[in-house]
Amino acid sequence: MNIITGNDLKTGDVIWWTGLDWSRFVKDATDVGDQGEAILHREEAARRVNAPYIIAAEQTDDGPRPGHIKDRVRALGPTVRPDLTLKPADPDAGEWVI
């Protein structure tokens, strides 16, 4: 599947395109098929997202898993600071990244 990610223009937060809006959680990301480029341009013009790009991801039971480790780190947060990730209560969340 193809999903879109970028950073929130104002806050810098990592965000994922859900089909309607942007979410901070990669599990909400939607498959954009071959519509990625069009959505990118529209959303960039709408000034909510900064530097958006399309990535390949794998659909899993927990939702989309980005193909590249870099985007998995982005999806979770720094593996060395579990308290600052999106899953602060789950000390093993970093395993998903690797």
Next chain:
Amino acid sequence: MYQYDQYDQQMVDTRVEEFRDQVKRRLAGDLTEDQFKPLRLMNGLYLQLHAYMLRVAIPYGTLNGKQMRMLGHIARKYDRDYGHFTTRQNIQYNWIKLEEAPDLLADLASVEMHAIQTSGNCIRNISSDQFAGATADEIADPRPWAELLRQWSSFHPEFSYLPRKFKFAVIASDTDRAAMRLHDIGIQLVHNEAGELGAKFFVGGGMGRTPMIAPEIRGFVPADELISYAEACLRVYNRYGRRDNKYKARIKILVHELGKEEYTRQVEEEFAHMKELGLNPPVEELARITEFFADPAYNKQASDGLDLSDPDFALWVDQNTAAHKQSGYAIATISLKPRGGIPGDASSAQIDLMADLAEQYSFDELRVTHSQNIVLPYVKKSDLYALWQKLDEAGLAPANLDLITDSIACPGLDYCSLANARSIPLAQKISERFADLGRQRELGELKLKISGCINACGHHHAGHIGILGVDRKGTENHQLLLGGSGAEDASLAKITGPGFTEDGVIDAIETVTDLYLEQREDGERFIDTYRRVGMEKFKEAIYG
């Protein structure tokens, strides 16, 4: 310490308001990201893995308590309660909001700080010896010269669009604590035979994908011509440096391709021309700057006596303090490398505490070191015990300066968008594996430096032991390097062979340190044994 005059302050304040307006226009859609990006980068604001990242300049690594406290305030108010001190004596914040960046910069400006020229192809923060002005082994305080270079290079119109970024370091002793020869221009203050002060110039050093040690191009430039000589070095680079290829654009490539002799000849020609034009800064300006760096009001009667009956304190004194030029005083290094910690990270509470301690015990001054630690440069020996107790309570008293757990690590894949592999977890695991202080001290001075990619922000080329993160078909892999040094015995490390997994590289380091213990002769540090014994033996031990 230097204090802004009205011009310095005005320049910085004007820039903050300019940026405020630019951010407003970006958020309103009047500027696209393509238009805005160069503007935010000019103000140190990057976009990294998780958010905007701000790099704040700490000129030659020197700051006072009020400035340090402001860094803590920024961590608390605009970031997630911590900052990361870097190998270029700066601090980085990882979670900055664009909409808040102008207020943040205004707060910084209120204590004479900014993030200007911390990005882009300009002259970056001037780095220096963290012991400047305090150490027993210097011939002069290098900071007035670093400050002169700062003023000359700030907003210098001719050097705002160089072929590539440009880094200076200035030192004034034979011991190099600033990795001087791994800078684009390294300057060492020296005396000539007549006893006059001047500068030795080293040009064309650097790390990155093509590491080089800067060759000496002139043994003595009279002190009052130092700026003109630097300007001549830059002019030749600006004219002939390669703008067609980012990877060949640094001055080191130019010096290497032209050859040191030809590059020097051109610099000398330019220098002669500049001397005719009389472009040296006025002598009064240097005198004005130098006054700011006068010695603090030492107590000349302060005693050299120290009660070392507390063994933990004694270890810290032995490992983390250095000889001072003033009797009765010591230079104390606060290690930001606790067991299992993140090298260079400090919480706002720790930053505040260090600010308090500087005010109380170090004439209101602190330094940031290129190995990501903090220095209190002027501590009375009779205050060391009280200082150590307060540091210890806050987890700031690891007695590991220059030992294997005092590693340098770049942000790596946990924060950096250019990374191939994570650096910090490696530093943490090595710190755990070698946690026993007795074992660390047995190994002695051992500089471990870790980068997450070829850009070498973590100085892996200059590590006695270096680690470089590479991407191996989408998984993290780590190459091991041996034999580098960023000190006065500068050398570039060599890759041992095929890369390793995270645990694999830590095992390999243990193999290497074991071999050192087995092979070393009296008084040899790790690097000395490596140089004597050679790579082959280490390779054999690692790869069998």
